[in-house]
Amino acid sequence: MYSDSLRRRPHTSTSTAHAGTVPTVTARTTSRHFHGLNYLLVVLLLGANIPTALYSLYRHEFGFTPLVQTLIFAVYVAGLLPSLLFFGPLSDALGRRFVLLAAISFSLLGAVVLAFADSTIWLFFGRVAQGIAVGACSAAGSAALIEHEPARNLRRAGLAATLTTALGASLGPLFGGAVAQYLPHALVLPYVLFALALLPALIMVLLLPAPTGGQSRPTQLFQVPHVPAPIRQVFWLSSLGVALAWGAVGLFQSVVPTWIIGLLGVSNLVVAGGAAALVMICSVTAQLVANRLGTVLCRTLGIGAVGAGMIGLLVVDFVPSLALLCVVTVIVGVGHGLSFAGAMRAVGAAAAEHAPDAQGGTLAAFFTVGYVGLAVPSICAGIAITVQGMHVAIIELAIIGAVLCGVLAVLSVRTKSRDHAALPTTQ
Known part of the structure; x- marks a missing residue:
């Protein structure tokens, strides 16, 4: 989706490599970033799909109708689409790290709101925050995977983006359902454990190399398809x-x-x-x-x-x-x-x-x-x-x-x- 911008961005992880052992260290560092980004995508998508298994509990807790249930699900897209269109160009301008940190922040915000929701309206707010997080991560995450794939293998990076997204979306309902079914505090603990799982991803993103000078800025930050x-x-x-x-x-x-x-x-x-x-x-x-x-x-x-x-x-x-x-x-x-x-x-x-x-x-x-x-x-x-x-x-x-x-x-x-x-x- 962001292939044009990726072609413009220089690959900085090996630009300072010299003879000797430096290239090996750089390759190892790039590999760690690549695997860390995969982990981030899996965990973020897992968190966004936790509510899937909990809707019946929410209906029992707050007494809303099936229509409200589907609106809670669908409002996720209302946060995702603008985020996808906004954060993609923004990641070209400010770097992937900034946008990925924003994605983690919105994901944590959504988890906190959903964990402590005491009325239906907070479920809507939490889902919007989750949508923004996934949109931002989708915008910058796939691009970052390509930039940090050790061999610059576009096919492998694209496959990784597909697999991590699907894996997170698959694990989310199972994780949420299992924690709610077999552990106490069914509507709180899934989000607490998810937030803890995000901490290693946060550290990884903070360690990503900062964007270098000279990268081009998009003509507009919100691109209409x-x-x-x-x-x-x-x-x-x-x-x-x-x-x-x-x-x-x-x-x-x-x-x-x-x-x-x-x-x-x-x-x-x-x-x-x-x-x-x-x-x-x-x-x-x-x-x-x-x-x-x-x-x-x-x-x-x-x-x-x-x-x-x-x-x-x-x-x-x-x-x-x-x-x-x-x-x-x-x-x-x-x-x-x-x-x-x-x-x-x-x-x-x-x-x-x-x-x-x-x-x-x-x-x-x-x-x-x-x-x-x-x-x-x-x-x-x-x-x-x-x-x-x-x-x-x-x-x-x-x-x-x-x-x-x-x-x-x-x-x-x-x-x-x-x-x-x-x-x-x-x-």
């Missing part, structure tokens, strides 16, 4: 598919944990959070093997699998089964991973081919559409559940999601020839 006309067809076909895939994942992170408790009679918070964790684990696994598939095939199979997962949710609604729900979760997770990988590859290749000077803005727009897709279906689910009840809402959401996925899958196949003319089918 823009998609050049030549790639808009590829962009929208890919981005809308990712939005649907993220929408399905959003349901597993906001609604499904509570749905499991009511539908299957499962009260264990680890099981409730496990569905949200499993969907992300399957997603990242699918992304690891996605490079073996062609771009269009990967994108089409992904969105088709998400649609099949929506039909599977409909079946589970009528035939409650934990085993069946696990199968559906795997399908949705694999679909999300394939859809995201294929769409990212399609948009990135199209931008590089037809609009190389607008790659950053194009990818910013791509992630914006995806994150909006994460929030909107969850809000719609909350409205439907509040008005019509969980059973009817799941039926409606599953049918709408399956139909939209089917339409996009057909469009993806029909535009295959045009896509092949604009971008490579393999990577």
